[in-house]
Amino acid sequence: MAASYSTSELMVVRAARELLDGEVVFVGIGLPNLACNLARHTHAPNLTLIYESGVVGSEPERLPLSIGDPCLVKGAAAVCSISDVFQHYLVNEKIDVGFLGAAQMDRYGNINTTVIGSYENPIVRLPGSGGACEMAIHAKRVVVIATQNLKTFPETVDFITSPGQNSKGRSRLEWGLPGGGPAMLITNLGVFKFDSESGEVILTEIHPGVERSDVVNTIGWNLRVAGDITETPEPTVDELRIIREELDPDHLYI
Amino acid sequence: MAASYSTSELMVVRAARELLDGEVVFVGIGLPNLACNLARHTHAPNLTLIYESGVVGSEPERLPLSIGDPCLVKGAAAVCSISDVFQHYLVNEKIDVGFLGAAQMDRYGNINTTVIGSYENPIVRLPGSGGACEMAIHAKRVVVIATQNLKTFPETVDFITSPGQNSKGRSRLEWGLPGGGPAMLITNLGVFKFDSESGEVILTEIHPGVERSDVVNTIGWNLRVAGDITETPEPTVDELRIIREELDPDHLYI
Amino acid sequence: MKSKLTTMADAISRFVEDGSTILIDGFTHLICFAAAHEIIRQRKRNLTLCRMTPDLIYDQMIAAGCASKVIFSWAGNPGAGSLFGLRRAIEKQIPGPLEVEEYSHFGLAARLIAGAANLPFYPVQSYLGSDLPEVNPRIRTVTCPYTERSIATVPALNPDIAIVHAQRADSDGNTQVWGITGIQKETAFAAKSVIVVVEELVDSKVIRSDPNRTLIPGMVVDAVVLEPLGCHPSYVQGYYDRDNDFYIAWGDISRDQSSLDRYLDEWIYGVGSRSEYVEKLGPDDVSRLKAELVLTTPVNYGY
Amino acid sequence: MKSKLTTMADAISRFVEDGSTILIDGFTHLICFAAAHEIIRQRKRNLTLCRMTPDLIYDQMIAAGCASKVIFSWAGNPGAGSLFGLRRAIEKQIPGPLEVEEYSHFGLAARLIAGAANLPFYPVQSYLGSDLPEVNPRIRTVTCPYTERSIATVPALNPDIAIVHAQRADSDGNTQVWGITGIQKETAFAAKSVIVVVEELVDSKVIRSDPNRTLIPGMVVDAVVLEPLGCHPSYVQGYYDRDNDFYIAWGDISRDQSSLDRYLDEWIYGVGSRSEYVEKLGPDDVSRLKAELVLTTPVNYGY
Numbered sequence A, B: 001m002a003a004s005y006s007t008s009e010l011m012v013v014r015a016a017r018e019l020l021d022g023e024v025v026f027v028g029i030g031l032p033n034l035a036c037n038l039a040r041h042t043h044a045p046n047l048t049l050i051y052e053s054g055v056v057g058s059e060p061e062r063l064p065l066s067i068g069d070p071c072l073v074k075g076a077a078a079v080c081s082i083s084d085v086f087q088h089y090l091v092n093e094k095i096d097v098g099f100l101g102a103a104q105m106d107r108y109g110n111i112n113t114t115v116i117g118s119y120e121n122p123i124v125r126l127p128g129s130g131g132a133c134e135m136a137i138h139a140k141r142v143v144v145i146a147t148q149n150l151k152t153f154p155e156t157v158d159f160i161t162s163p164g165q166n167s168k169g170r171s172r173l174e175w176g177l178p179g180g181g182p183a184m185l186i187t188n189l190g191v192f193k194f195d196s197e198s199g200e201v202i203l204t205e206i207h208p209g210v211e212r213s214d215v216v217n218t219i220g221w222n223l224r225v226a227g228d229i230t231e232t233p234e235p236t237v238d239e240l241r242i243i244r245e246e247l248d249p250d251h252l253y254i
Numbered sequence C, D: 001m002k003s004k005l006t007t008m009a010d011a012i013s014r015f016v017e018d019g020s021t022i023l024i025d026g027f028t029h030l031i032c033f034a035a036a037h038e039i040i041r042q043r044k045r046n047l048t049l050c051r052m053t054p055d056l057i058y059d060q061m062i063a064a065g066c067a068s069k070v071i072f073s074w075a076g077n078p079g080a081g082s083l084f085g086l087r088r089a090i091e092k093q094i095p096g097p098l099e100v101e102e103y104s105h106f107g108l109a110a111r112l113i114a115g116a117a118n119l120p121f122y123p124v125q126s127y128l129g130s131d132l133p134e135v136n137p138r139i140r141t142v143t144c145p146y147t148e149r150s151i152a153t154v155p156a157l158n159p160d161i162a163i164v165h166a167q168r169a170d171s172d173g174n175t176q177v178w179g180i181t182g183i184q185k186e187t188a189f190a191a192k193s194v195i196v197v198v199e200e201l202v203d204s205k206v207i208r209s210d211p212n213r214t215l216i217p218g219m220v221v222d223a224v225v226l227e228p229l230g231c232h233p234s235y236v237q238g239y240y241d242r243d244n245d246f247y248i249a250w251g252d253i254s255r256d257q258s259s260l261d262r263y264l265d266e267w268i269y270g271v272g273s274r275s276e277y278v279e280k281l282g283p284d285d286v287s288r289l290k291a292e293l294v295l296t297t298p299v300n301y302g303y
Helices: A007-016 A031-039 A082-091 A131-139 A212-217 A236-245 B006-014 B031-041 B082-091 B132-139 B212-216 B237-247 C008-017 C033-041 C055-063 C084-092 C105-116 C182-192 C204-208 C244-254 C257-269 C275-283 C283-289 D008-015 D033-041 D054-064 D084-092 D105-116 D184-190 D204-208 D246-254 D257-269 D274-281 D283-289
Strands: A022-027 A050-051 A099-101 A115-117 A122-125 A143-144 A182-186 A191-194 A201-206 A226-230 B024-027 B047-052 B097-100 B115-117 B122-125 B139-147 B181-185 B190-194 B203-207 B224-231 C021-024 C047-050 C069-071 C099-102 C121-124 C140-143 C152-157 C161-169 C193-199 C212-217 C223-226 D021-024 D047-050 D067-074 D099-102 D121-124 D141-145 D150-155 D161-169 D193-201 D214-216 D223-228
Touching: A007 A182, A007 A236, A022 A031, A022 A082, A031 A050, A031 A143, A031 A236, A031 D283, A082 A131, A082 C105, A099 A131, A099 B190, A115 A131, A122 C084, A131 C105, A201 A212, A201 C193, A212 A226, B006 B031, B006 B181, B006 B237, B006 D246, B024 B031, B024 B082, B024 B122, B031 B047, B031 B237, B082 B132, B082 C182, B097 B132, B122 D084, B132 D105, B181 D161, B212 B224, B237 C152, C008 C033, C008 C193, C008 C223, C021 C033, C033 C055, C033 C193, C033 C275, C047 C055, C055 C069, C055 C084, C055 C182, C055 C244, C069 C140, C069 D283, C084 C193, C084 C257, C084 D047, C105 C121, C105 C152, C121 C140, C121 D121, C140 D141, C140 D193, C152 D150, C161 C182, C161 C204, C161 C212, C244 C257, C275 C283, D008 D033, D008 D193, D021 D033, D033 D054, D033 D193, D033 D257, D033 D274, D047 D054, D054 D067, D054 D084, D054 D246, D054 D257, D084 D257, D105 D121, D105 D150, D105 D184, D121 D141, D161 D184, D161 D204, D161 D214, D184 D214, D274 D283
Parallel strands: A022 A050, A022 A099, A099 A143, A143 A182, A201 A226, B024 B047, B024 B097, B097 B139, B139 B181, B203 B224, C021 C047, C021 C161, C047 C069, C069 C099, C161 C193, C193 C223, D021 D047, D021 D161, D047 D067, D067 D099, D161 D193, D193 D223
Antiparallel strands: A115 A122, A182 A191, A191 A201, B115 B122, B181 B190, B190 B203, C121 C152, C140 C152, D121 D150, D141 D150
16 A cells, blocks of 8 residues: 655656666756655666766765755765866766756747746746756756646747757757657656657656546647556655655655 | 086076066976976076976976976976866966977978978978977967077978968968967077067077087078177076086986 | 965955956855955946856845846756846846846856867857747857858857855965866956955965865966855855755845845945854854865875 | 676777777876787787877887877877887888878867867867868868857867776776876767776775766776786876886887887787786886875865
8 A cells, every 4th residue: 555645756756767777867956856866765776866066976965955065065976067067978978867847848848947928028037048958958868847737838938948859840850959858747747758759748647636637727738648548656655765754854845 | 707517508597597487388398397497496486387298386306207297296286187288278378488399490480390201201200299389379489499400490391380480471460370489499509589570580699619600500591690699698506506406416408 | 476365355346347247156166255245345336247057146246236237047046946136137127227148057158168268169069949049149150160060159258357266275376176166167267367265275285285176276366365154155065064044045035125135234235344244144153054074085196 | 787897808808899999098197008018919900099199108009010090199209209119100111001190289189178078079279370280181170150260170089999097996987086187088088988997996985085086987987997007117196106217218129120029029928917017027116116105185075
């Protein structure tokens, strides 16, 4: 029997299971950090964690609260400059998996983290790209984590910060993008993959207790649904224990 | 009264006196290394010595026998990569003075260290450029040290490895070369400067005991001689003591 | 040679002029708030502020009216939300209009890589399929002479002044940094003038016992300022931790201009120097943030 | 994961194939003669040898007939004269013809900088007024999209195998280097396979006590070989000095092919491994070259 868990915990566990032992992952703060460290503590002990700040092979003893938290550096295998982490690792195609968040994402996984409204006179000025544009271009695959509502998943995004599977009518192949781009989307309601031909997002898993209509009605286009749609697997007691006791004891993100 | 000294000692002392306190110098092995360290031990205590191998602010305790001698590193202010020493220091115009040797040099200070004969079928294969081409292009001024004979100073060099004051009929300005190029030539017979208009080498000092004809007859073109030609100043007892007792006690280069 | 040692007040007044392009560096680590606060106190104006992550340090300078332009690549409160000062300037022109020049992280880093290498441009394998080049005319392209493919470029960035915080330096400015080094080295070599601010001033022998640890050589440093705890609320590896409580609290402090102004009055205009700021912070916060001792295994430089 | 630890003989036979493009790195420091001697013993052929300074290590490999091409920027005996093996191959095609591809130091370094950064080319402010571009068609130009000025370029270099010697690594291949680091980092990130050879194999805790000291991360390393004194007659900072007597003696040894062949027979073919070579060298030479102890001042990584 499964223990009770929060939606965040379900999302973290689902993301963790996407990471294979021995892979190299570009980690972000928040849920991605929990997912990567959960994987490292369970099925993927040889996962190499790289943080955008230049920390390689990090094994944080506490929950990092920023991409440059000192706990990431102490006991790490290496620290390199920003110049090197982008050139020698990300652009040089050493990164298997990257995580991206999204203020807006369209059906092809094009992501906006720059502005809501027009660029010249924004209604909301968002943080911008950071390393997201490069990660979307160079990482072998990208996992997108977002909270689902109509604002987050409109028919078209206000600004393309990071290219998805098909940007401005051109496929990644046509653009000549070296990395794989978005491979999975995990929201508070379900799990989605991207169609290998059209590059369009497809609903493949629905979280326990969520109605299909809840998922479909909070997507701004006619959402494609997989024929073999399943229920998102629940966290195990052990996974929950590691998250709650070891990774996020103060429950900052769960 | 002056002590007796070797021609090498005279050349080292003459080169050392060209270095100003507080300058940054790209040091080579052999006579240039002796000249730079002599200057540091006498009138230029704040001379910053940079070696092509990436050692910055070196204060060698013994005579370095290669550009990468470990004695250069111990106690240095910094060590950087080859990538950085060329990009951040030399190309970034931080180097005031560089030293170059020459297998051949023409009247404009174009230097050949690549081949004697044709490039495809050389009579003698020389070491090549190393960092000489970049130093000739980027250093604020270059001091050339060479042994004088007709082979060394022909009318035209077999190959231009490092550009001088006028290369292939174009001035440094016309080429757009950022550095100053050759400013002085020191040989076993005399000291030469370069004409600011024509860029041609001009004899300005003759070493004690050397006949003007000896100098002129070992230059492969009609050598220009300065009106106010002088005798090369002799080493002081103190300079000779430092060279012989501190810098090159085994007399490897003197 | 004339000593490079000076006070923060003197270094800022001598090197930072109204209208200067400045870069106070440190990628989430070694962010010199002491320098920013002194710039605010000296009421410098029309500055172009460059940083990959404007962070709280530029949020404060923008809210204080020091900036007319910001060049950046990610403008959030790291791990804790929005930069409301910067947003108010862009969204509502409060306290005044703010020009924006924006890149991705690698794009802005590449501008400094080019600046440090004295290259006029840097090629970046980025921006394909993104809207960023459409809103930034400085992002251009060249054709690779080997593959014939087009590749994006950014122009060199050479700030008038770089301010770099570090753990330690000697009086010549030979500066050593460990932990996250960000883009500090390239920034120092790209800038026209460099101010180094350190937690500890050490004998040259300490620096020279480990020359590979030196990130910035004294020959490119114009001024050295000793300013312990100069990065609070940011952190210095081996010295003190990041004050995460303050980073989180900044959301409420900065959400409206009046409460942000009260912060400026109390913590910046209301103190004369960083040492007064540290005094005001109090011994409890200082000891709460103090780093534990975790020493490196020494290495041998002998021959 | 499968252990990366192996012997030199195994690493060379597994990674170095006839016709491979290889780079045994180390700019006058950390030159892994142990790897070169094993390649000679295994009679690898038609190799393209890349190094800024071919040094004695490639002089020996060329004279032994391993190479069909050399890519370099300065081909002398550092501080001691000529490389007669390389010269004989170029001037007299002995033991066979040798194709030459030549750059200046920065030009060849830039090929590896581009290779490590996955850039197809690198812009270099060099070669104006020089004849080098006329004899090397790989040196081309691009027009800067900002200044409209022409700037020279070199193409990326991505060797099939890089062999990097270092002071210490852990069994995962996390590798630390101090003293002159040359172009080792870029070489490791540019190469398709990386063999790391170390003086000491250390616990991961030692490496992780000083992460800024790590030059090459284990994730790009394919094999780790423990080979003490693996660089003789070159040197390793903190371990042993350069054998300058041998570098000077090499002039006479290599001046004609027969005496060079005698050296190969006695010191390379005549020994089965580096440990036999060290034994043959004898305790006097080993102790003569042993480094004195000059330790660094430790730094704190705590928070």
